[in-house]
Amino acid sequence: MRRILAIAWLHLKELFKSPGTLVMMFILPGLFGWIFGGISIESGQTKPVIDVVMNEEEHSTEIFNLLKQNEHYQWNKATLKEAKEHVEEQDTVAAVVIPTDIQQKVVENQPLLDVILRSKTEDYLALEPHLQGTANLIIRIHHTVEESNSTTLPDMLEAAATSKGVAIEKQTIQKDGNNPVEMNLMFVGFAIMFMMFGLSGAASTILDERIGGTWGRLMVTPASKLQISLGYLIAYFLMGWIQFSVLMIAMNLLFETTWGNLTYMIPFASLVILCVVGFGLMIAGMVKTKQQAGAIGAVLIVSTCMLGGVYWSIDLVPEFMQKISLAVPQSWAMSGFKEIISGSLHPATLIKDTLALLGFTAGFFLIAIRGITFK
Amino acid sequence: MNILNVQELGKSFGKFEAVKGVSFSVEKGESFSLLGPNGAGKSTTINMITGLYPPTSGSIQITGVDVIKNPKQAQKSIGVVPQEIALYETLSARENLKFWGRMYDLSGNALEKVVDEVLEIIGLTDRAKDKVSTFSGGMKRRVNIGAAILHKPEVLIMDEPTVGIDPQSRNHILETVKRLNNEGMTIIYTSHYMEEVEYLCERIGIIDHGELIACGTLRELRESIGDRSRIIISLDNEGSHHLEISSLLEGLAVEKDILIKDKLLTVFHKEPQAILSELIQLVTKDGTKITSVEIVEPNLESVFLHLTGRSLRN
Numbered sequence: 209m210r211r212i213l214a215i216a217w218l219h220l221k222e223l224f225k226s227p228g229t230l231v232m233m234f235i236l237p238g239l240f241g242w243i244f245g246g247i248s249i250e251s252g253q254t255k256p257v258i259d260v261v262m263n264e265e266e267h268s269t270e271i272f273n274l275l276k277q278n279e280h281y282q283w284n285k286a287t288l289k290e291a292k293e294h295v296e297e298q299d300t301v302a303a304v305v306i307p308t309d310i311q312q313k314v315v316e317n318q319p320l321l322d323v324i325l326r327s328k329t330e331d332y333l334a335l336e337p338h339l340q341g342t343a344n345l346i347i348r349i350h351h352t353v354e355e356s357n358s359t360t361l362p363d364m365l366e367a368a369a370t371s372k373g374v375a376i377e378k379q380t381i382q383k384d385g386n387n388p389v390e391m392n393l394m395f396v397g398f399a400i401m402f403m404m405f406g407l408s409g410a411a412s413t414i415l416d417e418r419i420g421g422t423w424g425r426l427m428v429t430p431a432s433k434l435q436i437s438l439g440y441l442i443a444y445f446l447m448g449w450i451q452f453s454v455l456m457i458a459m460n461l462l463f464e465t466t467w468g469n470l471t472y473m474i475p476f477a478s479l480v481i482l483c484v485v486g487f488g489l490m491i492a493g494m495v496k497t498k499q500q501a502g503a504i505g506a507v508l509i510v511s512t513c514m515l516g517g518v519y520w521s522i523d524l525v526p527e528f529m530q531k532i533s534l535a536v537p538q539s540w541a542m543s544g545f546k547e548i549i550s551g552s553l554h555p556a557t558l559i560k561d562t563l564a565l566l567g568f569t570a571g572f573f574l575i576a577i578r579g580i581t582f583k
Numbered sequence: 584m585n586i587l588n589v590q591e592l593g594k595s596f597g598k599f600e601a602v603k604g605v606s607f608s609v610e611k612g613e614s615f616s617l618l619g620p621n622g623a624g625k626s627t628t629i630n631m632i633t634g635l636y637p638p639t640s641g642s643i644q645i646t647g648v649d650v651i652k653n654p655k656q657a658q659k660s661i662g663v664v665p666q667e668i669a670l671y672e673t674l675s676a677r678e679n680l681k682f683w684g685r686m687y688d689l690s691g692n693a694l695e696k697v698v699d700e701v702l703e704i705i706g707l708t709d710r711a712k713d714k715v716s717t718f719s720g721g722m723k724r725r726v727n728i729g730a731a732i733l734h735k736p737e738v739l740i741m742d743e744p745t746v747g748i749d750p751q752s753r754n755h756i757l758e759t760v761k762r763l764n765n766e767g768m769t770i771i772y773t774s775h776y777m778e779e780v781e782y783l784c785e786r787i788g789i790i791d792h793g794e795l796i797a798c799g800t801l802r803e804l805r806e807s808i809g810d811r812s813r814i815i816i817s818l819d820n821e822g823s824h825h826l827e828i829s830s831l832l833e834g835l836a837v838e839k840d841i842l843i844k845d846k847l848l849t850v851f852h853k854e855p856q857a858i859l860s861e862l863i864q865l866v867t868k869d870g871t872k873i874t875s876v877e878i879v880e881p882n883l884e885s886v887f888l889h890l891t892g893r894s895l896r897n
Contacts, residue, residue, distance in 0.1 A: 210685060210688070210690060211685060211686055211688075214682060214685035214686065218671065218674070218682050221674065221678070222671060222673050222674065225673040225674070226673060420667060420668075420669065421665045421666070421667030421668065421669030422669045422670065422671060424630075424635055424665060424667075424669065425663065425665055425669035425683075425730075426686065427634075427635055428633040428634060428635050428658055428661075428663045429658060429683070429686035429687060430655050430656075430658050430659045430686070430687060430688070431686050432655060
């Protein structure tokens with residue numbers, strides 16, 4: 209055990225004495241997280257603008273108030289001409305026209321709100337359900353007014369606009385841009401990618417050790433192959449955990465991100481880190497020099513991270529790409545992290561993700577053991 | 584009592600036979616050297632003795648332990664100084680020594696004490712906290728040796744430990760090895776520097792093309808070539824004096840007694856002064872010019888040259 213710990217401790221010490229490794233493991237991911245996290249938050253602060261074309265009638269004002277319930281957009285009143293110009297020049301996402309004959313449109317079962325837009329942008333797609341929901345609400349209120357005959361439509365609209373229950377579209381809007389779960393996953397994604405770079409770089413030092421002679425020297429000490437292997441494994445595993453924890457804590461302090469239930473997070477992250485260590489050792493076992501390891505590692509890491517939904521949500525890519533992504537461990541890791549961070553903790557999904565990662569880890573280690581010669 | 588027994592040791596890499604049936608033994612407390620040019624098979628032999636390479640054939644026993652069957656047991660009693668500077672450059676000399684000490688089950692105060700002792704032996708106490716990367720080649724070589732003697736091994740195996748270092752560091756290393764040997768440590772030393780081998784070792788095995796071509800004390804090896812000196816004459820061309828010189832050296836007209844290679848004429852003779860003037864006349868009679876003449880007392884280089892027809896440094 210003493211020999212195992214000595215080997216592990218030696219490599220951890222080497223890590224903290226190597227500026228290059230520190231940059232790759234902490235500075236770069238921190239910088240990426242800070243820049244992209246900052247961009248996400250910044251973009252959240254600039255609300256997309258929607259023009260509303262309306263007259264001064266009471267019901268128009270109340271519908272305007274209903275629309276304003278969605279605080280993710282900035283709602284501006286404008287004339288039809290101004291609204292068209294703004295849309296044309298892409299100063300606004302869209303313009304919503306509240307017709308003067310809205311009651312008649314309800315009766316005739318025609319679309320209530322006219323929308324002027326240049327193209328269906330992401331912002332518009334996020335807005336659409338809110339417009340639809342508002343229109344449905346107006347229709348329901350109209351029918352209620354008709355049945356009760358006791359209040360006027362503007363009164364009911366006012367009541368609806370002041371009611372907290374109107375803000376039903378918030379969830380839909382969040383999905384598209386600044387969902388905290390998506391943002392936290394982005395940080396986890398960066399952590400995974402840089403962990404892969406950092407640990408595959410660290411694991412490829414075995415190649416340097418082979419050339420430098422320390423590997424051979426270790427082999428002629430009384431330390432067994434198992435002790436040597438475990439020493440390296442523990443060192444890389446701890447490196448992975450240190451990197452992951454530092455990044456997660458930094459992102460938490462900078463952007464108040466949360467990481468879900470730690471009872472699930474810690475074992476799952478451990479499995480992901482073990483898988484990444486296996487990946488790094490596999491590359492070290494496949495190549496002859498550290499330069500080859502760097503080149504092959506970079507290609508494999510970047511491509512599999514793209515496929516695995518590390519840079520963007522896997523839901524955004526076509527279905528066939530989603531199927532291909534199942535062949536890379538990152539997609540299973542991201543899926544599991546999503547379950548944990550979002551708090552949904554769906555057991556079947558978590559078990560599936562865990563088993564898949566275990567499979568990948570075992571595969572990587574088998575290839576690594578075959579590749580890394582002890583001679 | 585033999586501390587190392589090597590019998591019919593062979594090693595092949597694919598079709599290439601690196602070591603061919605090498606046999607020798609080393610007594611406890613002895614200093615033994617494997618001498619040979621680069622690529623002769625010295626390191627491969629050493630790597631098999633240390634348990635790093637499994638041999639293709641033959642057997643090795645160290646302190647009575649079969650290295651092939653129980654390599655980890657055998658490795659407890661040996662210290663290995665590899666040809667490479669096998670150290671962690673980002674760590675200090677002390678940190679390196681402590682790490683290698685731990686690999687031999689040393690720990691705590693005992694480890695600290697032995698590290699201090701070894702730093703003293705290798706003369707680096709005042710640089711103990713400095714990173715190895717800041718050391719000169721000679722200092723690194725000294726730490727390289729230090730890492731192998733922490734556990735006070737019975738046998739110290741050194742594979743060309745002085746390659747590429749300055750004369751001062753070389754002297755320090757040789758003195759250290761001599762001292763360790765005088766204190767009772769068995770030394771197995773490979774080198775292609777005959778001066779080192781002559782200074783350090785009681786017995787010498789000469790290895791070439793994977794074969795042990797001679798083995799014995801320095802005196803025995805000298806005697807094997809008749810204790811003859813070498814007359815080395817540098818020529819401006821290789822000429823065609825071979826037969827005439829052979830007839831001059833009556834009774835010694837053996838092919839290996841006269842070598843002409845790279846404009847160097849080498850003649851082996853017991854009394855070089857007696858034939859020198861006649862030899863020079865013979866060589867220059869067809870107009871060949873002599874650029875230098877040197878008489879070398881019998882040494883390991885002479886033995887190697889006589890046995891193989893090649894210089895050790897070729």
